Amino acid sequence: MSRSFTAPKGTFDLIPPESATFLRVRDAFAAGPKLAGYGYVETPIFEDTALIHRGVGESTDIVTKETYTFTDRGGRSLTLRPEATASVVRAALEHGLHRGQLPVKLWYSGSFFRYERPQSGRYRHFSQVGAEALGATDASLDAELVWLAAEAYRRLGLGGCRLLLNSLGDPQCRPAYRQRLQEFLRGLDLDDDTRGRVDINPLRVLDDKRAEVRKQLHGAPLLADHLCAECQEHYDEVRALLADLGVSYVDDPRLVRGLDYYTRTTFEFVHDGLGAQSAVGGGGRYDGLSSDIGGPSLPSVGWSLGVDRTVLAMRAEGIAVDDAPRCAVFVVPLGDDAHRRMVPVLATLRTAGVSSDMVYGGRGLKGAMKAADRSGARYAVIVGERDLRGDVAQLKDLASGEQVAVPLADLVDNLQEKLT
Numbered sequence: 001m002s003r004s005f006t007a008p009k010g011t012f013d014l015i016p017p018e019s020a021t022f023l024r025v026r027d028a029f030a031a032g033p034k035l036a037g038y039g040y041v042e043t044p045i046f047e048d049t050a051l052i053h054r055g056v057g058e059s060t061d062i063v064t065k066e067t068y069t070f071t072d073r074g075g076r077s078l079t080l081r082p083e084a085t086a087s088v089v090r091a092a093l094e095h096g097l098h099r100g101q102l103p104v105k106l107w108y109s110g111s112f113f114r115y116e117r118p119q120s121g122r123y124r125h126f127s128q129v130g131a132e133a134l135g136a137t138d139a140s141l142d143a144e145l146v147w148l149a150a151e152a153y154r155r156l157g158l159g160g161c162r163l164l165l166n167s168l169g170d171p172q173c174r175p176a177y178r179q180r181l182q183e184f185l186r187g188l189d190l191d192d193d194t195r196g197r198v199d200i201n202p203l204r205v206l207d208d209k210r211a212e213v214r215k216q217l218h219g220a221p222l223l224a225d226h227l228c229a230e231c232q233e234h235y236d237e238v239r240a241l242l243a244d245l246g247v248s249y250v251d252d253p254r255l256v257r258g259l260d261y262y263t264r265t266t267f268e269f270v271h272d273g274l275g276a277q278s279a280v281g282g283g284g285r286y287d288g289l290s291s292d293i294g295g296p297s298l299p300s301v302g303w304s305l306g307v308d309r310t311v312l313a314m315r316a317e318g319i320a321v322d323d324a325p326r327c328a329v330f331v332v333p334l335g336d337d338a339h340r341r342m343v344p345v346l347a348t349l350r351t352a353g354v355s356s357d358m359v360y361g362g363r364g365l366k367g368a369m370k371a372a373d374r375s376g377a378r379y380a381v382i383v384g385e386r387d388l389r390g391d392v393a394q395l396k397d398l399a400s401g402e403q404v405a406v407p408l409a410d411l412v413d414n415l416q417e418k419l420t
């Protein structure tokens with residue numbers, strides 16, 4: 001017996017009718033950047049492994065545990081992209097976009113890959129829509145991006161998203177803080193792994209979710225109390241602008257994101273209906289990323305919103321998307337001649353922008369009408385042998401049951417009129 005196949009672990013298929021909700025979410029996320037002057041960018045699904053390591057950060061979980069890395073037939077080490085920001089900056093530098101008008105505003109939508117332990121809301125293949133503004137330090141860009149994301153969640157009808165906000169400082173103020181934090185953490189009772197993290201990436205320890213670690217973190221020094229004057233001023237301005245824009249947020253001085261490139265503003269949108277994987281989207285400033293990957297200084301800010309978790313959040317709030325893939329017109333030819341005749345009519349309907357489908361599989365009148373009813377169409381166009389001889393079709397309103405004969409030559413106009 002031949003084996004049967006299933007989607008790989010940690011992945012899932014998007015099928016109708018649920019797939020319509022994913023499209024709705026993607027469209028809602030992309031609408032804002034399009035209105036705010038962001039151009040569409042698409043980068044390869046795999047990148048040079050070194051770019052991902054340098055861009056995302058050697059010490060991150062993403063790089064140490066979660067990459068899908070392979071050697072291609074030419075001996076190059078490539079990695080399936082776990083996120084897009086490093087790729088977008090690479091592409092902007094490669095094509096010299098940063099030498100034109102700044103900021104360079106770009107948005108994207110696509111698949112990303114992380115070898116994580118799968119659970120609800122955490123997949124190995126997932127989908128994000130993102131927006132990045134490269135080459136400006138203006139706090140108003142940070143605020144613009146946060147507002148665009150908040151507005152997208154609002155438009156989707158999500159009431160339960162909370163925005164967490166923090167500043168991670170910059171190379172002026174972070175090193176001294178990092179040292180203070182390390183001193184504090186080294187005095188705690190931590191396991192070897194966590195001690196290792198204190199040496200490499202102490203800020204991540206602040207984000208540890210385990211109760212035995214959390215209870216020891218009371219009194220840990222917080223970066224919010226050690227920002228330099230410039231970072232403090234920038235953060236204050238972002239907050240003031242968000243207040244002007246009517247975006248509510250919660251200051252979360254322990255918010256540390258899982259990517260190493262962040263500086264200054266960082267934020268996360270969380271939804272309480274999702275359990276452990278509560279972040280539906282996040283982002284922040286990454287003023288040093290361009291120089292980290294060999295480019296000039298290009299202070300930038302952006303976000304990526306998770307499509308999969310946002311769909312789960314909509315389900316948790318009971319937000320329904322009318323997602324049946326429905327056509328307005330369903331054509332029912334009875335017999336081979338009628339079938340033959342209606343194929344080009346169907347094409348004309350579609351050219352005229354009337355969504356239309358037809359019964360297939362040579363069913364009789366009863367089966368064909370059942371298919372028409374199930375299709376959810378508003379009108380059925382029934383054509384039998386006698387109709388063909390008279391060059392007419394029977395146009396049936398599937399809601400009222402009312403049926404009239406319409407000359408085939410007038411059918412498209414007639415339907416267009418009825419449907420507008």
Ligand code: HAM
Nearest residue numbers: 083085122123126279280281282283284302303304306
């Ligand atoms: P991130 O926080 O790693 O940021 O991912 C953004 C969003 O993608 C998360 O909030 C979550 O909704 C979704 N996501 C991440 N991993 C998974 C997964 N395994 N399964 C399902 N959904 C997931 C970034 O990726 C940065 N590039 C954001 C950014 C853009 N920062 C600046 N610009």
